[in-house]
Amino acid sequence: MAISFYKMFGFPTGVGALIAKESFLAQLTRPWFAGGTVDVVQAPGTLHTMAADIHEQFEDGTINYLNLPAITDGLRFLSAYLPFLPLRLSTLTDYLITSLTQLRHESTGTPVVRVLSRPPTRRLKSVGEQAGTGSVISLIFLSPSGDMLPLSFIEHASTAQNISLRTGCMCNPGGAAALLGLRDDMNLLYPGVTMRKFEEHVGHELGVVRISLGLASNFQDVWRVLRFAAGLAREEGRELMWEAWTESKTARVL
Template identity: 50%
Template sequence: MSDSITHVPSEYRSTWILDTLRRTDYARLERSGETYVDFMGGALYPESLIKVHTDFLSRSVMGNTHSVSNSSKLSLKCADEARAAVLSFFKAPPEYTVVFTANATGALKLVGESFPFTGGSSYVLGTDSHNSIHGIREYATYKGARVCYIQSTPNGGFDLSSAKVNNIILRNRPRSRELAPSLFALTGQSNISNSKNPLSIIEYAAELGYSTLLDAAALAPTSAFSLKEHPVDAMAISFYKMFGFPTGVGALVVKKSFLAQLKRPWFSGGTVDVVQVPGTLVTRAHEMHEQFEAKLQPNGDMLPNSFIEYSASKQYISLRTGCMCNPGAAAAMLGIQGDMEKLYPGVTLRDFENIVGRELGVVRISFGLASNFQDVWKVVRFAALIANERSRQELWDRWMESKAAQASIGRAI
């Protein structure tokens, strides 16, 4: 298989606008030879955005917004403009406002720690959710609320036409919105299965008396969304996943009436090692060396994620492996829901993998605005290398040699 493309199909020539954008704003991809296919993890920033922002910072003096100095007034003006731009982009009615956070996780945590759960409350969510959505169950459980899961289909997300799905939402509806506030959390687009849940369920849950929370971290960068059409109580977004820059900025787009109900006094993606879904067990994250004995041979049914990631890096391909901080959907896709029931307090990821007998997770390849046909071709070529027994064995041998070398260095230290 050739490294270069000798003929580009005619239908791809219609993407000349994106090709021009690739040459101007993302030329560093060609210079580095890197094929970036992890847009679900974080977008690549356009170079023009960096230049404009750098120019703005170089000629502006920004101060703390909680003051009346000229620099503070400028910061406040910019923040207000940004807030208005976010509301306009999502077509938000006047009853919405924006709370800027460090990221989407910070926005979800704000809701979780502040929501007025009680002993009669319910927290309803799907198993195909990010850990930041699962983490809210800690606040709900601590305050005595019920946690109810909607099971994921093998392809991710859930089937709205299923009577069981509707029954879970209906059976756990709040008996009193004032005395037992309940929360329904919807993942707009899965970060692991790419499935999109039906947004119409937001209105259904609201009619039953739930407060509604939408995780739009993956949805917002890929789809047009209108808060006028889908008036969710609160929506979490990440600007890093939308634009790639700046990092450390997300937002909670929220109804002012809902914000007034919150009483601010979790666990999330990067703070846990194992999350049982459905279930209650959580092992907090701790530093551990990812050294595994290879249990599957190259000609077996499954290949270790670490082998795939190693081999991809040698081809200068940046992809993602693992459970994507979404243990519920990963368990459904890998067919290990039953193994979730075997977990015990304090279990680590390595312990869990020993129970199952292999490394856990999937391989995620996600394309974005800066992707072109060459990127797709390179990924297809890499898949062909893995599929070919001879080339796969060569990659396997190199991987095993690298593991042996790392182990030798470890013993020497």
Template identity: 60%
Template structure:
């Protein structure tokens, strides 16, 4: 979910493409530029096909999913009688759109998170209904849905998109965490705009994502500036300018990363061969991880692990079947006292054992606060508050350990995490590494 492991075959294919081709800036008519333009068109077509997009959609290339979300935030026609509705359990890039809404005096409304992340269906409907566009509130309103939480592992109900649309909202989907391991059809679940990052899906290339949007929606957006590539003519000096003829190019600032566009087409082809099987395999791995970790106990019988994220209600049994959650696990390692083991120490241990995991709040403050039960403390935050200040207010370290399963995850990976975890119950083993950690970090006067 943070970044997929890139397949060797994809790197080899792309390396061969680069070695036998000369590509140039797409904003030209030279032979090398036309090759890049053809690669861009093929990539756009492959993306629309991969997500089963009906006619009326186009693809805007961005630096990543955050760049796609920023495009919407800066261009959406917010007004004093507009609403921006989003879930508390969203990525910071979705939260960040509220800055653009606030600058134009639009109303920002949150759907509160449940203790396990995501939101209750009836609460979401109520918030959407109360803030819906009306005759008195005629400004354009936006509903941003996080398809899958990157910290709570919750898959939010896609029906909320259709419900919001029926109330008059424009709809935006953050699909960055969903699409690496689950299929998505824009024909079955239409949305006005959807943000993705390709490196989260198949690992390579980094530095490029996409905004997949209805052309009718893009024509209603107001870009606050123009740049090279997004215009065809500019009066200088003066104020007149004409935007690029192709709609998607009006939103692509400067030169797109043309050297890697063919890798997107190849990557989608690669992923499409595995995606039907991913939920079945990853469901088995996730259930194994949860079962084994929850059976790990200290010698006194106290639990080693506290699982915080949402777990699937059932196993995936067939190829093509989808899971009702994602395939990540957010949890805390506990001492016999019940206090959590410091996250920095866990990262240190994992690095020593060549295990890649992540700690912290995963750029998702609302979801993490829900899992950690500190939502009420959010009201105490001020613009200058740092994480250490917030932890001092709460009285404990904030964050979780996250294990993410994806395209390249194997049973051996899951097994190694379990074996690593079981060694944590050995006090002597733990203390030896603790002393090494203090020495390596130069930390003095702390005790486990």
């Protein structure tokens, strides 16, 4: 299990952890070595002996030890709120998903978004209960005709309103392909293919929009996302956002 402390409590960046059973690590054989992972190296020659401690065999180079004290403070800070987070975040997640799926375009009555990730399976009612799903929502925004709105447009329009939405494949192309129903198209990929060529083949930008709720998220954040989505439902508001996005692309070309 790979852990990003930055994603848990915001600081420090560049420091993570890998949790694994020693019996599992003992079965892995690395075809290369780097500084800090070996005990003996034959020079000249090809003989090398990996470090005796199994975990050291996977620690390439010098770890970011200057930031390690921040992990202790971050874990202590997070643990104080941990019992309350599932109840709080599941409530925000459920409200956001429910509200987003109810939005309709004024001109056609069609949905504004399509939620792709699994919604919460049950409503938590007390502190200490554990949620059945996480607090990350994957979705795509739709035009009045039901077509997927470009991810670059959503990113530009949301950023203009000081809303940070992640767009793209989220470091998980397999997951994105499954959510978007592109598994068969992925089989057509060939060596040297570019992202632009593949997007031309499927007819739209690749990826999804991700809304991540965490320790620092509150109802105001959720409400701002809903207001942004509601603005896309109104033809006038959507056209203004579209014009600003189009002008930005023209300016970059010039």
